[in-house]
Amino acid sequence: MSHLHIPDGIIPLPWIVLGLAATAVLVAFSVLALRRQDPVKVVPRIGVLAALMLAAMSLPIPVLNYHVNLTVLAGIIAGPAQGFIGCLIANVILALTGHGGITVVGINTVVTGIEVLVGWAVWTGLRRVVRRPFALAAATTVIALALSTTAMLGVVAGTQINPGLVRHAHEKPAVVNLEEQLIGEHIGEDHGPEDNHPDDHPDEDAHGPLSLGTFAAVVYSAGMVGWAIEAAIIGAVAQFLARARPDLIGAL
Amino acid sequence: MDIQILDELACNGHTTLHESAPAAKVVAAGALLAATILAGSPGLAVAVVVTVAVPAWLAGQPIRKTIPFALYPLVFAAIFAVSVARSNPSLALLVVIRAFAAGFIMITLLTTTSFVDVFALLGSVLPVVVADAMFMAYKAFFVLMGELSDLLVTIRLRGADSGARGPRALLRTLRNYGEILGVLILHSVDMTERTYRVMQVRGYSGRIRVEPRDRRFRPADLAIVTYSLGVLLGVLVLR
Numbered sequence: 001m002s003h004l005h006i007p008d009g010i011i012p013l014p015w016i017v018l019g020l021a022a023t024a025v026l027v028a029f030s031v032l033a034l035r036r037q038d039p040v041k042v043v044p045r046i047g048v049l050a051a052l053m054l055a056a057m058s059l060p061i062p063v064l065n066y067h068v069n070l071t072v073l074a075g076i077i078a079g080p081a082q083g084f085i086g087c088l089i090a091n092v093i094l095a096l097t098g099h100g101g102i103t104v105v106g107i108n109t110v111v112t113g114i115e116v117l118v119g120w121a122v123w124t125g126l127r128r129v130v131r132r133p134f135a136l137a138a139a140t141t142v143i144a145l146a147l148s149t150t151a152m153l154g155v156v157a158g159t160q161i162n163p164g165l166v167r168h169a170h171e172k173p174a175v176v177n178l179e180e181q182l183i184g185e186h187i188g189e190d191h192g193p194e195d196n197h198p199d200d201h202p203d204e205d206a207h208g209p210l211s212l213g214t215f216a217a218v219v220y221s222a223g224m225v226g227w228a229i230e231a232a233i234i235g236a237v238a239q240f241l242a243r244a245r246p247d248l249i250g251a252l
Numbered sequence: 253m254d255i256q257i258l259d260e261l262a263c264n265g266h267t268t269l270h271e272s273a274p275a276a277k278v279v280a281a282g283a284l285l286a287a288t289i290l291a292g293s294p295g296l297a298v299a300v301v302v303t304v305a306v307p308a309w310l311a312g313q314p315i316r317k318t319i320p321f322a323l324y325p326l327v328f329a330a331i332f333a334v335s336v337a338r339s340n341p342s343l344a345l346l347v348v349i350r351a352f353a354a355g356f357i358m359i360t361l362l363t364t365t366s367f368v369d370v371f372a373l374l375g376s377v378l379p380v381v382v383a384d385a386m387f388m389a390y391k392a393f394f395v396l397m398g399e400l401s402d403l404l405v406t407i408r409l410r411g412a413d414s415g416a417r418g419p420r421a422l423l424r425t426l427r428n429y430g431e432i433l434g435v436l437i438l439h440s441v442d443m444t445e446r447t448y449r450v451m452q453v454r455g456y457s458g459r460i461r462v463e464p465r466d467r468r469f470r471p472a473d474l475a476i477v478t479y480s481l482g483v484l485l486g487v488l489v490l491r
Contacts, residue, residue, distance in 0.1 A: 097258060240431050
């Protein structure tokens with residue numbers, strides 16, 4: 001439940017640019033952080049990491065059509081710099097195959113980058129305290145995914161994707177509403193955004209567009225199932241690696 | 253994963269679009285994507301889809317094979333469409349058509365241009381580490397997919413997938429997947445080390461140089477670019 005599966009043409013241009021700019025800055029930091037390392041070692045490691053993320057998505061999980069992302073594991077194994085670049089590559093390839101819009105790559109990479117960073121930080125910070133790899137990896141995964149889901153909801157709220165946000169506002173919003181962002185004018189309606197007043201849509205609370213609160217409740221509810229699945233898998237991977245190759249995840 | 257099917261269509265297709273210069277197709281895809289995003293009405297968005305689909309079909313593209321891929325974004329577009337459907341059905345329709353159009357444009361690009369050619373173009377604007385790792389990822393993906401497939405068959409043959417349903421069976425399945433991914437990670441580490449040694453032997457100089465198959469712009473390539481820019485201009489005028 002981490003990256004945004006938002007197709008092209010929904011996110012407004014300023015947010016697209018913001019996402020790409022943030023990604024560019026984070027990639028620049030990552031590249032700078034990797035400058036001291038041998039590129040002959042770094043390049044194949046990042047490439048294989050990205051490939052691993054893509055391959056893992058093919059695991060047939062029989063719940064909610066969920067697919068694992070391995071972003072948290074990327075943070076645990078490779079650290080924030082390599083993990084973030086791996087995320088970028090995976091997101092670019094996914095966008096090229098229609099899995100999320102190509103214009104949303106920037107935002108997607110920032111959101112999944114949060115998972116990498118939090119995964120690395122929590123794991124590194126607690127691995128000497130919590131000596132149970134399964135429990136620590138699972139907890140790390142839940143924390144990282146909860147934060148990235150919240151970030152994703154922040155994007156939804158910030159971009160006013162959900163028109164319910166506008167409808168439930170009692171004053172003109174600072175950001176123009178979805179319809180204006182999408183087309184610059186209202187389709188099928190002849191009134192402007194200043195006429196968006198809750199009284200105009202008295203029955204929408206019951207039957208109409210989702211409010212952000214309802215949307216968040218749906219996302220968190222579905223998300224928790226996803227977090228549990230991902231946590232179980234990442235926990236099992238961490239436990240396996242702790243037995244087989246503890247050096248890969250830092251000695252516990 | 254769809255990447256294997258897309259790669260097969262891109263590498264083994266013999267349409268007019270396959271023969272075109274990758275740069276021309278990328279520019280055309282960008283212009284058509286912009287036209288899709290800027291289309292202000294469902295009718296105009298449908299027109300953009302038609303301007304992509306008809307020439308692709310005339311060029312010999314297997315439309316029946318590519319359309320299912322373009323339907324994938326609709327699942328997620330539907331979430332947003334549903335939220336505005338009651339108050340503004342036209343907008344809901346526009347969101348869905350745009351998602352399909354954008355998906356169809358990208359899939360048409362990816363089924364007529366190999367990932368390697370696309371990466372070569374992306375590599376000119378990305379940092380060296382990112383660009384080179386992208387090529388590595390692409391190569392490694394197919395190797396890992398083969399191994400993952402073998403591992404899944406292995407655990408089924410050993411009775412791990414008994415067909416049982418329920419929370420306990422699901423938990424067991426997830427733990428098995430965790431172990432599979434663990435094995436895959438170990439194989440990945442081996443692969444990384446092998447690749448590292450190969451790169452050293454071959455004298456990796458800090459950059460993988462990839463030349464697109466054919467960089468020359470022929471009249472047909474110019475026609476593709478002009479056509480797509482014409483579509484974009486038309487959308488801007490009709491908005």
